[in-house]
Amino acid sequence: MTTTGDLTTRYVRRAVDAVPEGRRADIGAELRSSIDDMVSERVASGEPPDAAERDVLNELGDPAILADRYSGRPAYLIGPRHYHVWRETLVRLLITVPPILALIVVAAGILDGDGFGATVGSAFETGVTTALHVAVWTTLAYAIIDRRRHTTLGQPWTIDRLPATTPTREITAGETVAGIALAIVTAGLLIGQHFLSGVTRDGERLPVLDPDLWSGWLPVLLAVLVGHAVFEIVKRRVGRWTLRLAIGNAVLDAAFAVPTIWLLVTDRLFNAAYLNAVGADATTIDRATTAVAVVIALVIVWDIGEAFVKALRRR
Amino acid sequence: MDWDDLLRTHLQELRRGTVVVASLAALRTPGYGYGLLQDLASAGITVDANTLYPLLRRLEDQGLLTSEWDTTQSRPRKMYRTSDAGERLLDALLRDLSGVHAALISLTGGTP
Numbered sequence: 001m002t003t004t005g006d007l008t009t010r011y012v013r014r015a016v017d018a019v020p021e022g023r024r025a026d027i028g029a030e031l032r033s034s035i036d037d038m039v040s041e042r043v044a045s046g047e048p049p050d051a052a053e054r055d056v057l058n059e060l061g062d063p064a065i066l067a068d069r070y071s072g073r074p075a076y077l078i079g080p081r082h083y084h085v086w087r088e089t090l091v092r093l094l095i096t097v098p099p100i101l102a103l104i105v106v107a108a109g110i111l112d113g114d115g116f117g118a119t120v121g122s123a124f125e126t127g128v129t130t131a132l133h134v135a136v137w138t139t140l141a142y143a144i145i146d147r148r149r150h151t152t153l154g155q156p157w158t159i160d161r162l163p164a165t166t167p168t169r170e171i172t173a174g175e176t177v178a179g180i181a182l183a184i185v186t187a188g189l190l191i192g193q194h195f196l197s198g199v200t201r202d203g204e205r206l207p208v209l210d211p212d213l214w215s216g217w218l219p220v221l222l223a224v225l226v227g228h229a230v231f232e233i234v235k236r237r238v239g240r241w242t243l244r245l246a247i248g249n250a251v252l253d254a255a256f257a258v259p260t261i262w263l264l265v266t267d268r269l270f271n272a273a274y275l276n277a278v279g280a281d282a283t284t285i286d287r288a289t290t291a292v293a294v295v296i297a298l299v300i301v302w303d304i305g306e307a308f309v310k311a312l313r314r315r
Numbered sequence: 316m317d318w319d320d321l322l323r324t325h326l327q328e329l330r331r332g333t334v335v336v337a338s339l340a341a342l343r344t345p346g347y348g349y350g351l352l353q354d355l356a357s358a359g360i361t362v363d364a365n366t367l368y369p370l371l372r373r374l375e376d377q378g379l380l381t382s383e384w385d386t387t388q389s390r391p392r393k394m395y396r397t398s399d400a401g402e403r404l405l406d407a408l409l410r411d412l413s414g415v416h417a418a419l420i421s422l423t424g425g426t427p
Contacts, residue, residue, distance in 0.1 A: 027372070029384075030348065030393040034368060037349035037390070060365045069369035 008035050011057050018067035027070055035060070077143050086142040088174020089181075093134045096182055102127040103295055104189075111270075111288040112278045171235050179232035187225045190218060199277050206274040213269070217259050224255045241310040249307045257300040264293045334362045334370065336412065339397050339405040342380060347392040371395055379404055 012035070016028040035056055042052035060066060068075045078086050102123040109119030193208040200206060209218070231252055235245055263269035267289070275285060316324075337360045341351055348368050355362055374380045379401035385394045397405065 026393075029391065031368065033390055033392050034348040034364070037347075037392075038364065041349075059363075066365050066369070069365065070372060072373065 005053070007053055007057065008032065008039075011035075011060075011063055015063035015066045015070070018064060019071045023070075074147070077139065078146050082142050082146045085173045085177075086139070088172050089142070089177045090135065090138050090174075092174055092178030093138060093181055094131055096178065097134055097185055098127040098130040100185075101130045107288055107292045107295070110291060111275065111280050111284060113280060113284050171239055171241070173236070176232050176236040179235075180229045183225045183228040183232070187222055190221060190225075197274070199274055201273065201277050206277050207271050208274050209269055210271045213263070217263060220259065221256060224252060227252050227255070241307055243308075243311045246304075246307040246311040250304045253300045253304050257296055261293045261296055264289045264296075330360075332408075333412075334360065334367070335374065336405065336408045338367070338370065338374065339379065339401050339408070342395050342397045342401075345394045345396040347385075347394050351395070374401070 012028050012031050015031060016024040019027055035053075038056045038059075039049065039052045042055065043049050047055070065075070105123040105126045106119055109122065114122075190209075194211065194214075195205065195207075197205045197208050199208075231248060234248075235241075238245060260269070267285075269289075270285075280288070334355070337355055337358070338351060341354050341358075346354065348371060349364070351371075352362065352364055352367055355367075371380065375382055375395065379398055380395045381398045382393050382395045385392050
């Protein structure tokens, strides 16, 4: 005898919707029969059938949670195994990638001769949008890693990994992931400016950087970025900043910065057709190249200095 | 957190694994979800329906219970029974449980 009706049918469908397809019919039939049992019991002790059905379904609770229990799926996005490395990666990317892109927008704004307000506004917008992208994709990546049952990022913890001094001076997994991601983003920008430029002339996209550089410096810069990514892995293996790593870091940084700044100050980096199309005059181009060169130089000097300070402090 | 919440949380922690032991023991005689829930309740082991039903599935997946549909009654029911593997596990769990009990008696000086 079935004592339950439409409400139970909807509840059961909702609960089994989220369990693997092959098990739906069986779990649904069992759940239905269990609900019928529970309702019958209440009706037998004098409760009206409608009220009994509602009470039983309330007792079973949210069908989504019930489905989680049936399928044994974790009801969280990132579990304790990856929480710390996720947070570290996220923080590092958030404090590097959005500001860098915002700086690029500022430089572009100066080039285009936009007003101060408009430049700051679009730089802010770029920063916020980038931050959202960084947060979403980083979290998604770690959620997927966390759902692969037997993988844990990095080596299992042993006492050997206990930091000798403060943990902030050690190379963490998050720092490595962030460093590699930064190299990939920079390489993406170098390639993207050629194919995805927003400025067109006669229906053709105008690359931001001089296309002739593809047979010159651009492949070199991309190779240096690959070097940066490899360096992050080596640094991770070593586990802490050493003097040799700091020197390697300085060489790689210089290999990227010196050609870039040289191309900038000798007016060979940007595509002349692009600058014409955005209507930049000689003075703004001059100011923009100087600004970009100074920013690159400052970032590089900071990065090199920081590495040496960390290496020397460790001795 | 007031006293009642605190007590409830710790009792829940303490009893979490015992539902498995009780279910494996009770299902030596074949039974279905709601029937088992009532049997456990009258034996003094309270467990929520939305915890017990998925648990039976998990134990079945682990090969500790076997099941078959009984369609001879007015309402078709999925009947579970403790398997040989379930019997072996129950034996090990019961031995461990009495070991824990003995340890607690010794730690509390004979008056648990």
